[in-house]
Amino acid sequence: MSLLIIGSVAFDAIETPFGKTDKIVGGAATYASLSASYFCDDVKIVGVVGDDFHKEDIQEFTNHGIDVDGLQIKKGEKSFFWSGKYHNDMNSRDTLITELNVLGTFDPIIPENYQDCEFLLLGNLAPQVQQTTIGRLTKRPKLIVLDTMNFWMDIALTDLLETLKLVDVLTINDEEARQLSGEYSLVKASKKILDMGPKYLIIKKGEHGALLFHEDKVFSTPALPLAEVFDPTGAGDTFAGGFIGYLAKVGTVNFNNMKNAIIFGSAMASFCVEKFGTEKIKNLSQEDIAARVKQFVELSSFTI
Amino acid sequence: MSLLIIGSVAFDAIETPFGKTDKIVGGAATYASLSASYFCDDVKIVGVVGDDFHKEDIQEFTNHGIDVDGLQIKKGEKSFFWSGKYHNDMNSRDTLITELNVLGTFDPIIPENYQDCEFLLLGNLAPQVQQTTIGRLTKRPKLIVLDTMNFWMDIALTDLLETLKLVDVLTINDEEARQLSGEYSLVKASKKILDMGPKYLIIKKGEHGALLFHEDKVFSTPALPLAEVFDPTGAGDTFAGGFIGYLAKVGTVNFNNMKNAIIFGSAMASFCVEKFGTEKIKNLSQEDIAARVKQFVELSSFTI
Numbered sequence: 001m002s003l004l005i006i007g008s009v010a011f012d013a014i015e016t017p018f019g020k021t022d023k024i025v026g027g028a029a030t031y032a033s034l035s036a037s038y039f040c041d042d043v044k045i046v047g048v049v050g051d052d053f054h055k056e057d058i059q060e061f062t063n064h065g066i067d068v069d070g071l072q073i074k075k076g077e078k079s080f081f082w083s084g085k086y087h088n089d090m091n092s093r094d095t096l097i098t099e100l101n102v103l104g105t106f107d108p109i110i111p112e113n114y115q116d117c118e119f120l121l122l123g124n125l126a127p128q129v130q131q132t133t134i135g136r137l138t139k140r141p142k143l144i145v146l147d148t149m150n151f152w153m154d155i156a157l158t159d160l161l162e163t164l165k166l167v168d169v170l171t172i173n174d175e176e177a178r179q180l181s182g183e184y185s186l187v188k189a190s191k192k193i194l195d196m197g198p199k200y201l202i203i204k205k206g207e208h209g210a211l212l213f214h215e216d217k218v219f220s221t222p223a224l225p226l227a228e229v230f231d232p233t234g235a236g237d238t239f240a241g242g243f244i245g246y247l248a249k250v251g252t253v254n255f256n257n258m259k260n261a262i263i264f265g266s267a268m269a270s271f272c273v274e275k276f277g278t279e280k281i282k283n284l285s286q287e288d289i290a291a292r293v294k295q296f297v298e299l300s301s302f303t304i
Numbered sequence: 305m306s307l308l309i310i311g312s313v314a315f316d317a318i319e320t321p322f323g324k325t326d327k328i329v330g331g332a333a334t335y336a337s338l339s340a341s342y343f344c345d346d347v348k349i350v351g352v353v354g355d356d357f358h359k360e361d362i363q364e365f366t367n368h369g370i371d372v373d374g375l376q377i378k379k380g381e382k383s384f385f386w387s388g389k390y391h392n393d394m395n396s397r398d399t400l401i402t403e404l405n406v407l408g409t410f411d412p413i414i415p416e417n418y419q420d421c422e423f424l425l426l427g428n429l430a431p432q433v434q435q436t437t438i439g440r441l442t443k444r445p446k447l448i449v450l451d452t453m454n455f456w457m458d459i460a461l462t463d464l465l466e467t468l469k470l471v472d473v474l475t476i477n478d479e480e481a482r483q484l485s486g487e488y489s490l491v492k493a494s495k496k497i498l499d500m501g502p503k504y505l506i507i508k509k510g511e512h513g514a515l516l517f518h519e520d521k522v523f524s525t526p527a528l529p530l531a532e533v534f535d536p537t538g539a540g541d542t543f544a545g546g547f548i549g550y551l552a553k554v555g556t557v558n559f560n561n562m563k564n565a566i567i568f569g570s571a572m573a574s575f576c577v578e579k580f581g582t583e584k585i586k587n588l589s590q591e592d593i594a595a596r597v598k599q600f601v602e603l604s605s606f607t608i
Contacts, residue, residue, distance in 0.1 A: 088488070089488060184392070184393060185530065185531055185532060185533070186529055187529045187530060187531040188531055188532075205512065208509065208512035208513075209512075209524075209526070211529060217602075218529055218603060219603065219604070219606070220513075220526035220529070220603050220604055221526075221604070221606075222513070222524035222525075222526065225490055225491045225515060225522055225524070226489065226491060227489055227491040227492055228489060228492075229489070256606070256607070259606040260606055260607075260608050263606060263608060293608060297608060298521075299522060299523065299524050300523070300524055300525070300604055301605075302523070302525075302560070302563040302564055302567060303560070303564075304564050304567060304597060304601060
């Protein structure tokens with residue numbers, strides 16, 4: 001089924017204890033759409049770049065079968081740029097530079113041929129832009145997943161709360177769940193957040209895996225223990241892309257399929273962190289993914 | 305099969321954001337033996353208390369079928385006393401008082417009728433005392449599990465490394481695994497630690513569950529997400545007791561049984577934190593435990 005992904009398409013400059021990059025292609029929609037493309041053959045993106053974005057960069061999307069009709073290219077303007085430096089533990093980072101550029105005035109225009117999309121991923125962006133996107137779709141998608149971050153809770157909480165009423169699934173990390181709910185316990189936090197609108201809540205815990213909450217049910221999946229986390233940038237977006245890409249592939253939304261979608265999303269995220277930027281997730285085979293998912297099964301299965 | 309548990313039997317005074325206790329019974333051997341008693345009907349403890357330890361306190365062990373022949377009572381002396389205060393996040397705590405008392409000169413005497421024990425849990429104690437215990441057993445138990453903490457890595461590392469060569473399973477938390485190995489990545493840490501002697505390594509991650517490493521295999525189990533963690537004291541010991549108690553019950557040591565033992569240990573630990581001290585784990589039924597284990601199965605099972 002068709003999947004629409006909206007989010008930033010950007011340049012990142014990343015520094016980790018393992019090295020540093022020049023400007024490389026990044027952004028939520030980039031990671032998420034590449035990740036989703038391994039599951040769903042009808043992925044479309046909406047985003048905006050400047051004319052500093054190269055043809056080869058756009059070619060990378062089309063090589064993965066991703067529809068870029070909704071990717072606006074602003075002449076004479078520059079793409080969103082983010083630069084950050086990870087600490088030694090790789091769990092925390094400092095933002096060095098944020099240049100909004102074209103993203104500062106981003107108006108999400110939905111091409112006519114995108115209107116039939118059945119799955120929608122609202123990647124991390126201003127909640128107002130996420131809400132506008134929903135409003136511009138003539139038919140509500142079957143499933144709307146929203147990803148956000150603490151930044152928007154700090155500066156646009158009212159907009160975010162309004163937008164949350166319109167979505168089915170929210171993905172945030174554990175600290176963000178605590179901030180949004182005002183509850184330390186993730187069980188209590190999940191109850192409050194599920195009352196805000198989403199029917200499903202996914203709490204991403206990085207190296208500790210993820211939790212899925214729905215009604216009174218909860219599912220927990222570990223992260224794959226890795227010898228080396230090379231660059232965590234984009235892992236959350238890659239997770240979200242794999243998650244919704246898998247659901248768009250199977251077509252039916254229920255708790256069991258959500259659980260599997262979390263496993264596939266986690267598997268994709270585990271690849272993402274193994275190299276800088278999108279380097280690893282650009283070049284995967286279906287066999288790579290199947291082998292990684294098998295590792296997740298072995299990692300967490302037991303028979304009592 | 306018979307299970308010998310050695311460790312502290314003590315008084316604790318605990319303060320959490322939910323309240324505070326007077327002196328209540330605690331100690332590694334207390335939590336571990338109570339926990340193990342739900343699985344194994346032949347649990348024996350070796351420990352030491354002062355004559356401030358009441359008959360009713362000892363009765364609690366025998367009520368659970370625990371053999372206390374190896375519990376020395378030192379006339380005119382006082383039991384080990386620890387007092388601590390948990391921070392609001394319940395993940396960190398300050399030690400307010402540590403009075404070693406009888407534990408300062410503890411000589412682990414093994415009663416003759418303990419000599420045939422097939423499973424041995426060396427609860428958190430000075431590594432030298434743990435090593436002496438192994439040396440005093442005429443026949444090596446089928447499985448030796450050692451629990452320790454950062455304190456001993458700080459002040460008795462050489463002794464600890466010597467003792468690690470003699471055991472089958474080591475249980476420590478993630479920070480301790482990093483300290484012991486000098487590696488941040490738990491995968492790398494596990495390889496180094498498995499080279500130190502133990503064939504199995506269990507890394508306890510509190511609210512994030514536990515990891516089991518053995519040869520090239522790894523198993524991950526979540527912790528049960530709880531609405532409230534009331535008092536984390538003794539959770540690690542309760543985990544260790546449930547873990548080895550389950551193995552002593554099934555009798556056969558292999559990776560699959562270890563995985564199940566971790567689930568049972570985690571289930572017991574999830575009860576422990578729900579009330580102060582041993583209050584909850586003193587009063588469980590087999591039905592309570594079966595229902596909790598079922599929650600773990602539901603929490604982490606998926607079918608791809």
